[in-house]
Amino acid sequence: MASAPNLQLWGLSGIPRVRAGDDLAVLLAAALRRADLELLEGDVVVVAQKIVSKAEGRAVPLSCVVPSAQALELAAEVQKDARLVELVLRESTRIVRKAKDVLIVEHRRGYVMANAGIDQSNVAAPGEEEWALLLPEDPDRSAQSLRSALRAHCGAEVGVVISDSFGRPWRLGTVGVALGCAGLSSVADLRGQPDLFGRTLRVTMVGHADEVAAAASLVMGQGAEGCPMVLVRGLARGGDLPAAALLRPPGEDLFR
Numbered sequence: 683m684a685s686a687p688n689l690q691l692w693g694l695s696g697i698p699r700v701r702a703g704d705d706l707a708v709l710l711a712a713a714l715r716r717a718d719l720e721l722l723e724g725d726v727v728v729v730a731q732k733i734v735s736k737a738e739g740r741a742v743p744l745s746c747v748v749p750s751a752q753a754l755e756l757a758a759e760v761q762k763d764a765r766l767v768e769l770v771l772r773e774s775t776r777i778v779r780k781a782k783d784v785l786i787v788e789h790r791r792g793y794v795m796a797n798a799g800i801d802q803s804n805v806a807a808p809g810e811e812e813w814a815l816l817l818p819e820d821p822d823r824s825a826q827s828l829r830s831a832l833r834a835h836c837g838a839e840v841g842v843v844i845s846d847s848f849g850r851p852w853r854l855g856t857v858g859v860a861l862g863c864a865g866l867s868s869v870a871d872l873r874g875q876p877d878l879f880g881r882t883l884r885v886t887m888v889g890h891a892d893e894v895a896a897a898a899s900l901v902m903g904q905g906a907e908g909c910p911m912v913l914v915r916g917l918a919r920g921g922d923l924p925a926a927a928l929l930r931p932p933g934e935d936l937f938r
Contacts, residue, residue: 686916692719693901694911702739707831710911719913726841726917728898730910731861732815734824734844740816741805742769760785769814773798792929796849821862822924829864841865841919845895847904858899860891866919868927891925
């Protein structure tokens with residue numbers, strides 16, 4: 683898959699507060715009209731996981747969560763809200779690392795991440811009931827559904843990436859990564875291709891969808907920017923491979 687010589691990114695702001703049942707394709711189409719833009723063949727739309735989860739009804743009121751004995755014990759150890767810890771345990775298959783203020787787990791979909799991706803920022807306004815937002819049930823399926831809906835609304839075949847912010851074990855700071863992907867290849871396998879001097883590449887595989895998510899994250903921001911959708915133009919999409927393909931198989935994980 684060739685690299686993109688030029689890229690254009692547009693942040694689509696003015697998205698209303700998303701609630702359960704909202705049609706993200708309709709919201710995106712309206713945002714495009716406000717920005718005097720239209721979807722073209724080959725475009726990629728990057729959508730923040732948070733609004734996908736909200737639209738899919740993945741918000742949970744903490745008042746309805748009853749912590750188990752395991753959650754209570756773990757919450758005391760890591761000094762977190764026991765109700766939040768209970769949700770993390772429900773969404774996880776194992777605890778990877780734990781310490782004060784830190785709970786790293788393997789999510790049931792295979793991601794190794796803090797708090798199973800459960801978030802409370804930008805979920806409820808001050809004075810409202812406390813809520814926690816879970817990841818989508820199946821981000822790749824969510825991306826495919828949104829892609830189909832955008833085709834119906836806008837008449838263009840586009841790629842969709844659902845992005846989230848991940849921390850990294852040996853570097854400070856979070857970066858955008860792809861949780862869901864449809865209509866583009868999540869991984870660019872360059873093995874067997876020549877380098878600049880004709881030497882055959884043996885191990886080079888590029889996390890293509892992750893790079894797209896990271897680029898879009900520069901436009902989205904991480905705080906109060908209110909820009910959960912980004913239009914990307916100029917990419918070499920390179921087929922259709924879901925984001926699940928980005929997960930390293932356990933047998934190849936030297937740190938497990």
